[in-house]
Structures are given as C-alpha cells and as structure tokens.
Amino acid sequence: MAVSNNTVVLPSVTAAADGWLVIHNDDSMGGIVLPGIIGKVLVSKGVNTNVTVQLDAGVNIMPGQKLFPMLHLDNGTIGTYEFDGVGVFDGPEVFGNDAFPGNVIFTSFTVTQ
Numbered sequence: 001m002a003v004s005n006n007t008v009v010l011p012s013v014t015a016a017a018d019g020w021l022v023i024h025n026d027d028s029m030g031g032i033v034l035p036g037i038i039g040k041v042l043v044s045k046g047v048n049t050n051v052t053v054q055l056d057a058g059v060n061i062m063p064g065q066k067l068f069p070m071l072h073l074d075n076g077t078i079g080t081y082e083f084d085g086v087g088v089f090d091g092p093e094v095f096g097n098d099a100f101p102g103n104v105i106f107t108s109f110t111v112t113q
Contacts (some may be wrong), residue, residue: 001109006055024068035085066108
C-alpha cells in the first residue's frame with residue numbers, strides 16, 4: 001500500500017462499532033510496536049471506504065516496511081482518542097476470550113512507496 005505525504009488511504013475498513021482505526025509502526029523486524037500509534041482516524045460502524053489516515057509528523061516511512069492497522073473502540077470521551085496502553089477507554093476491539101493479541105483482529109500491509 002502506498003504512503004504519500006505521510007498519508008495512508010485504506011480502500012475499505014469494516015468496523016463492528018463506531019471507533020478508531022489506528023496505525024501501528026513496525027519494530028524494524030516486521031513486528032508490531034505496541035502500544036504506541038503513529039496515526040488515527042474515526043470510523044463508523046459498518047463499511048467505511050477510502051479511509052484516510054494522516055500519520056504523525058516526524059514519522060519516517062520506508063518502502064518495504066510494514067504498518068499495522070487496528071480497530072479501537074471510542075468508549076471514553078466520544079471523539080477523543082484516550083488509549084494509553086493500559087487504560088479502559090478506547091482500547092482495541094476484543095473478540096473472544098483469548099489473551100492479547102489473540103483476541104484482537106489486526107493485519108499488516110507493506111509500504112510500497
């Protein structure tokens with residue numbers, strides 16, 4: 001997926017509830033960096049198309065590295081991203097009873113430019 005001007009456009013994001021699509025960086029070995037995020041955008045329950053995520057200023061993205069989109073809830077102050085890695089508000093959408101990360105759906109994509 002292309003990153004241009006520190007912006008990523010995901011063609012489609014399906015969310016189980018209103019919340020946040022956050023982008024995590026890789027650890028330079030292809031693994032996800034947690035809990036920090038490098039970009040976020042609000043998404044609505046259902047199918048969202050052409051979701052544009054502005055990555056944080058100062059983030060350097062290189063071709064070949066991986067980025068990891070993940071859905072988070074918006075269950076604290078609505079419209080304000082509050083998750084700090086340990087708190088209860090705006091955490092990842094959790095499915096089932098497995099321990100993290102088995103209970104969270106996330107994927108990765110490789111940066112092409």
